Amino acid sequence: MTKRTSKHSDGFSKKDDSSKGEPAPKSREKEFDPDGSMKISRGLSNKEALLQQKQLLAKSQEKNEDAIQRQLWGVAKETAQERRETLRKDDENPNLAKLNEKQKLALQNRGRKRVATALVRHETKRLQAAVAAVDAAEILQTEQAGLLEAENEMERTSGLSQVALKRQLQHVDPHAASNIYDLSLSQSAPYGLEYDRSGRYSILYGKSVGHLAMMDCQSKSLVTEFTVHERVRDACFLQNFTLFAAAQKNHVFIYDHTGAEVHRLSDHNDPMALQFLPYHWLLATIGRAGWLKYQDTSTGQLVSQHRTRLGACSVLRQNPANAVLHAGHSNGTVTLWSPASSQFLAKILCHKGAAIHSLAVDRTGRTMVTGGADKQVRVWDLRMYKELHSYFTVGGIPTSLDISQRGILGIGHGCHATFWGREALREKVKDPYMHHLMGGKRPVETLRFRPFEDVCGIGQADGISNIVIPGSGEPSVDTAEYNTNPMQDAKQRQEEEVRALLDKLRPEMIALDPDQVGGIEESDPHKRLERLHDLQEAANAKAVPQKKQKTKKRGRSKIQTQLRRKHRNILDQNTIKLRELREKEKLENANDREGNVAHKPKESAPAALRRFF
Amino acid sequence: MKIQTLKRSTLDRECPSDLRRASRNLDPTYHPLQRAREYTRAVTSAKLERMFAHPLIGNLGNGHRDSVTCSSLSRRSLLPLVSGSADGTVALWDLTSRTQVAEIPAHTRVVTGVVFAVNGETFYSCSDDGFIHQWTLHANSEQHKHNSIATWRIPGSLKSIDHHWMDVSFATASDSAVQLWTPERSTPLQTYSELWGSDDTVTTVRFHPVEHHLLAGCSADRGIGLFDTRSGVALQKTILRMRSNDLQWNPMEPMNFVVANEDYNAYTFDMRKLDQPTRIYKGHTSAVMTAAWSPTGREFATGSYDRTIRIFSLQEGAARDIYHTKRMQRVMTVQYTLDHKFIISGSDESNVRLWKARASEKLGQLTTREEAAQQYRSSLVKKYQHLPEVKRIHKARKLPKVIKNQTAQTLIMKESADRKQANRVKYDRKGEHSFVGERKKVVVKKVD
Numbered sequence A: 001m002t003k004r005t006s007k008h009s010d011g012f013s014k015k016d017d018s019s020k021g022e023p024a025p026k027s028r029e030k031e032f033d034p035d036g037s038m039k040i041s042r043g044l045s046n047k048e049a050l051l052q053q054k055q056l057l058a059k060s061q062e063k064n065e066d067a068i069q070r071q072l073w074g075v076a077k078e079t080a081q082e083r084r085e086t087l088r089k090d091d092e093n094p095n096l097a098k099l100n101e102k103q104k105l106a107l108q109n110r111g112r113k114r115v116a117t118a119l120v121r122h123e124t125k126r127l128q129a130a131v132a133a134v135d136a137a138e139i140l141q142t143e144q145a146g147l148l149e150a151e152n153e154m155e156r157t158s159g160l161s162q163v164a165l166k167r168q169l170q171h172v173d174p175h176a177a178s179n180i181y182d183l184s185l186s187q188s189a190p191y192g193l194e195y196d197r198s199g200r201y202s203i204l205y206g207k208s209v210g211h212l213a214m215m216d217c218q219s220k221s222l223v224t225e226f227t228v229h230e231r232v233r234d235a236c237f238l239q240n241f242t243l244f245a246a247a248q249k250n251h252v253f254i255y256d257h258t259g260a261e262v263h264r265l266s267d268h269n270d271p272m273a274l275q276f277l278p279y280h281w282l283l284a285t286i287g288r289a290g291w292l293k294y295q296d297t298s299t300g301q302l303v304s305q306h307r308t309r310l311g312a313c314s315v316l317r318q319n320p321a322n323a324v325l326h327a328g329h330s331n332g333t334v335t336l337w338s339p340a341s342s343q344f345l346a347k348i349l350c351h352k353g354a355a356i357h358s359l360a361v362d363r364t365g366r367t368m369v370t371g372g373a374d375k376q377v378r379v380w381d382l383r384m385y386k387e388l389h390s391y392f393t394v395g396g397i398p399t400s401l402d403i404s405q406r407g408i409l410g411i412g413h414g415c416h417a418t419f420w421g422r423e424a425l426r427e428k429v430k431d432p433y434m435h436h437l438m439g440g441k442r443p444v445e446t447l448r449f450r451p452f453e454d455v456c457g458i459g460q461a462d463g464i465s466n467i468v469i470p471g472s473g474e475p476s477v478d479t480a481e482y483n484t485n486p487m488q489d490a491k492q493r494q495e496e497e498v499r500a501l502l503d504k505l506r507p508e509m510i511a512l513d514p515d516q517v518g519g520i521e522e523s524d525p526h527k528r529l530e531r532l533h534d535l536q537e538a539a540n541a542k543a544v545p546q547k548k549q550k551t552k553k554r555g556r557s558k559i560q561t562q563l564r565r566k567h568r569n570i571l572d573q574n575t576i577k578l579r580e581l582r583e584k585e586k587l588e589n590a591n592d593r594e595g596n597v598a599h600k601p602k603e604s605a606p607a608a609l610r611r612f613f
Numbered sequence B: 001m002k003i004q005t006l007k008r009s010t011l012d013r014e015c016p017s018d019l020r021r022a023s024r025n026l027d028p029t030y031h032p033l034q035r036a037r038e039y040t041r042a043v044t045s046a047k048l049e050r051m052f053a054h055p056l057i058g059n060l061g062n063g064h065r066d067s068v069t070c071s072s073l074s075r076r077s078l079l080p081l082v083s084g085s086a087d088g089t090v091a092l093w094d095l096t097s098r099t100q101v102a103e104i105p106a107h108t109r110v111v112t113g114v115v116f117a118v119n120g121e122t123f124y125s126c127s128d129d130g131f132i133h134q135w136t137l138h139a140n141s142e143q144h145k146h147n148s149i150a151t152w153r154i155p156g157s158l159k160s161i162d163h164h165w166m167d168v169s170f171a172t173a174s175d176s177a178v179q180l181w182t183p184e185r186s187t188p189l190q191t192y193s194e195l196w197g198s199d200d201t202v203t204t205v206r207f208h209p210v211e212h213h214l215l216a217g218c219s220a221d222r223g224i225g226l227f228d229t230r231s232g233v234a235l236q237k238t239i240l241r242m243r244s245n246d247l248q249w250n251p252m253e254p255m256n257f258v259v260a261n262e263d264y265n266a267y268t269f270d271m272r273k274l275d276q277p278t279r280i281y282k283g284h285t286s287a288v289m290t291a292a293w294s295p296t297g298r299e300f301a302t303g304s305y306d307r308t309i310r311i312f313s314l315q316e317g318a319a320r321d322i323y324h325t326k327r328m329q330r331v332m333t334v335q336y337t338l339d340h341k342f343i344i345s346g347s348d349e350s351n352v353r354l355w356k357a358r359a360s361e362k363l364g365q366l367t368t369r370e371e372a373a374q375q376y377r378s379s380l381v382k383k384y385q386h387l388p389e390v391k392r393i394h395k396a397r398k399l400p401k402v403i404k405n406q407t408a409q410t411l412i413m414k415e416s417a418d419r420k421q422a423n424r425v426k427y428d429r430k431g432e433h434s435f436v437g438e439r440k441k442v443v444v445k446k447v448d
Helices: A002-012 A015-020 A046-062 A064-072 A077-092 A101-108 A113-140 A160-171 A489-504 A527-540 A560-568 A573-593 A608-613 B034-051 B141-146 B370-385 B388-395 B401-426 B440-442
Strands: A147-149 A181-184 A191-195 A202-207 A213-215 A221-227 A232-238 A243-248 A252-256 A263-265 A271-277 A282-287 A291-296 A302-307 A316-317 A325-328 A333-337 A346-349 A356-361 A367-372 A376-381 A386-394 A398-403 A409-413 A418-421 A436-437 A444-448 A453-458 A461-468 B003-004 B054-057 B067-073 B081-085 B089-094 B099-105 B111-116 B122-127 B131-136 B150-153 B156-162 B170-174 B178-181 B189-190 B202-207 B214-219 B223-228 B233-240 B244-249 B256-261 B266-270 B279-280 B287-294 B299-304 B307-312 B322-323 B331-336 B340-345 B352-356 B443-447
Touching: A046 A113, A064 A113, A160 A461, A160 B003, A191 A232, A191 A444, A191 A461, A202 A232, A202 A243, A213 A232, A243 A271, A243 A282, A271 A316, A282 A316, A316 A356, A316 B189, A325 A356, A356 A409, A367 A398, A376 B003, A398 A444, A409 A444, A418 A444, A461 A527, A560 B287, B034 B370, B034 B388, B067 B340, B081 B111, B081 B122, B089 B111, B122 B156, B131 B156, B170 B202, B202 B244, B214 B244, B279 B440, B299 B331, B299 B340
Parallel strands: A232 A271, A356 A398, B067 B111, B067 B331, B111 B156, B156 B202, B244 B287, B287 B331
Antiparallel strands: A147 B003, A181 A461, A191 A202, A191 A453, A202 A213, A213 A221, A232 A243, A243 A252, A252 A263, A271 A282, A282 A291, A291 A302, A316 A325, A325 A333, A333 A346, A356 A367, A367 A376, A376 A386, A398 A409, A409 A418, A418 A436, A444 A453, A453 A461, B054 B352, B067 B081, B081 B089, B089 B099, B111 B122, B122 B131, B131 B150, B156 B170, B170 B178, B178 B189, B202 B214, B214 B223, B223 B233, B233 B443, B244 B256, B256 B266, B256 B287, B266 B279, B287 B299, B299 B307, B307 B322, B331 B340, B340 B352
16 A cells, blocks of 8 residues: 555656657557547556556646646545555554464565556546546636736735725626625624625624624625624524524524524523534534533534633634634634544644634635734644744734635734735745725724635624625535525525435534545554454453542641651650650659658758759 | 636526526535535435335235245236136236236146246146146136136146247146146157156256256255256256255346255356355245246345245345235245336235335336436445445344344354364364365255
8 A cells, every 4th residue: 555655646746757758559559549538448458557647647737737636636635645644554564473374465465566557547547537527627617716916026916905996896897896895883893794605695793782684795785683782702604594693692592584583502601602514513602611512403402512621712613624623722722623522632732822813724624824812823734733834913913814715814903904815825925915904993803705706804893894805705606515505596595405404414423534434444454453452451341449548547647746756766866855854754753652752852942052952 | 907806607597497507616625524425325325225115015916715836927028927826726917906817716736837838828837636727818717717728637746837938848847757748739748757867756847048958957856957858868966955946047147047945045056067056045044935036137036934035136145135024924936027126926825915126116207316316325325335334224124023033043053053163173183074165065966
């Protein structure tokens, strides 16, 4: 298996030399069909398969190589490989003594020619499929993503203000221009906002008085609006826009899209942050007491509750790739949670000595961004749990962070909203992509990108600002993915709700590696058996009865007694003197009892001379 | 500065009758947790499959008046079914309406075999009373009562009958001989007795579907024999541990045949290599009485004395499915319909039953979407069938307590025997004992 990875990396790194000077196929070999219509049959020889692979790679270089790689490996290419590596370490030195002859032979023959050929064949087939998929995507996807590019060296995209942008767009794209607006809502400021999965609806929540409003962002109309007259700290949509949850002063409440209160979740006390896991139908809350609670919104059961032991927490975001929750704490650590384990899955010290104020995880689940009270925004690689680089925010603590679908990082700090381009997550970039300043000293409360649109919503101290960030939203919508279609009608919504419920994942399936469920453990079977055996032994081991503590005498442990006991056998001058005195006294007493009074000094003698008598 | 904002064609429908436009985004990052979701779907599919598993369609008419002993389906058309009973009556059934077309008081003793002629117009019945009758399909009960087309008589009792696959001749097995007949003649064309030097009763004869002159038969001396009708020569015979009750040629790979054996197992043999079976099909807890091939040749159904019908796929030694009902007694005859969708069983408590060959299949025309969904579900189950949860649901069958206990007991017996043998081999100083493969043990002797 080790061979496999090396082969792979070789295969992809050798692209350059393979593209040009390849030998022409021999006449008896099958002619390779460049259009890929030729089926790769089982009978393809190693040579043929290799040749075909080379040609496909050459072809992929001409085309969108990145897309092909994505098709080939998906999100988890690196994670999966990393996992395989660690498992392989197990297999490095298998205990040969325990293997029988057949197994030893199999081990020797591992990675021999036949297997290698099969692998090459398999990989060629996959590559061909990936190329075909990208070809198909090119034809099928007519949508166009947004773009903002400087045309010469002197221009900076960050210099473009929203006013200027609106002016420019007004004639070219009036629909996009209409997305730049401010809503001034002062009654319950500061305001936060949250979008649903399709990006069509948003909830605006006024934190102080509890003004909750749901907006249809497409028609820019109000769906519902009401005031709960208590502090609202967070809000989020459940499976679709028909239900949403709000973290109020004492409890979490669930409302429907008409504004009617559906549930009061009294188990969730003093909630400060909410997250809804759409594939597991779990509503997670964390609050003042630092308890992370998962509630199943389809059955209504409280699935699990974990004590974080890290105090009040108001920063909670999910990793969309594996549904693990990231909680940011006031001591600068971020902990990763799943409902299955009462202990955190990982704990990262992100900001030394500074509380975490905001957090975001990107769609691929590889990168996490944290903002701390030290005014740093740090970018973390979640595969290694290592910091990649950091950005300093001038003008205030980063109070809110979000990463758009296409990887643009938005930071709300003070009265500023700064946006960093797609490459800013991978490497340190000098200039931001865009920048927006709230006029009139209005600090940013929440910053959220609207899915499937080039729009960013900013909740601030004076209402809501809606701005356009070209290139932030994903243009192509998948109508088959649950509740992500912004044009979904009522019938579709109902159908998708049922389908999503049928596919509901069990809470215990949440793990750091999303491909773990339904996969195969690639490890040495002997090691695994041993591990299993150890586990069984540990489970079956007789519980060792605890030693019963001796009943001690009362007062033995008093400090005075202990000291006295300690000094009993130590002879110093004082003790000797005391002992002598006591001996003397004893003798005198004895004499007294015998009536031997001769030695007794006369009472009448003066005290100073008494010793002479 | 170059500015461009996201552009997307609106997905609105112009009128409500329009189809909703669907678009796909193949980027895997927009489909998170795909593996887990697929696995969940596989579990659901396995559950649905078990939920819809209602294999019994119903009884045919009111059944016979005595236990059903034999049955036959036409080789030409889907519908006609004829069955024989222990009280000597032969019944003709209509499968679409599940009703009896005619009941013929054909014999005075147990009907031991019925078979359709190759043209599908007439059928033959034979019985313990020594008579062979030929009947026509196109007559009502009244006419049948008096009119058999032809009748033959032999001394002794007949055990089995089978028709040639191409011409009009047919073969019978009786307690004295195997005989070859044509309808034109009152005496047999050929008579084979004392085959391989033994005069044991041949209980089953079956014509080879491709090599038309080849006959296979099971005899009471535990043997399976092949003989050639052209030369009148017995070719080969192999003796198993116990008697075989039925033999059927594979319709698609006709060099292979299946044997229903008294030792609770079914065996498939390659006729070119009779010294060991190609596979052992285990699971029945009593003698296997009958077997029937699916016309695809990939599966066969067996009926047993343990009151169950099991369906075996050719590749697996354990049954794919097990059918039973509260009232069904020992299964004496099983048939697979030509469209490989139904199984017909005749059992001791005189009923003829119609079953679905795939328990959870929906009958009737499926819409394209239904069919696609079903295919997707079954491929999901297939993909994840080795994972414990899916496996458990997929393989779960509710069995009568008796059979469950007997199965458990068989397992214990087998384990114990294996252990004993292992000990024998382990402590064997002289080298007398060694492990023998299961298949090697089946054949006791080969006679040429």
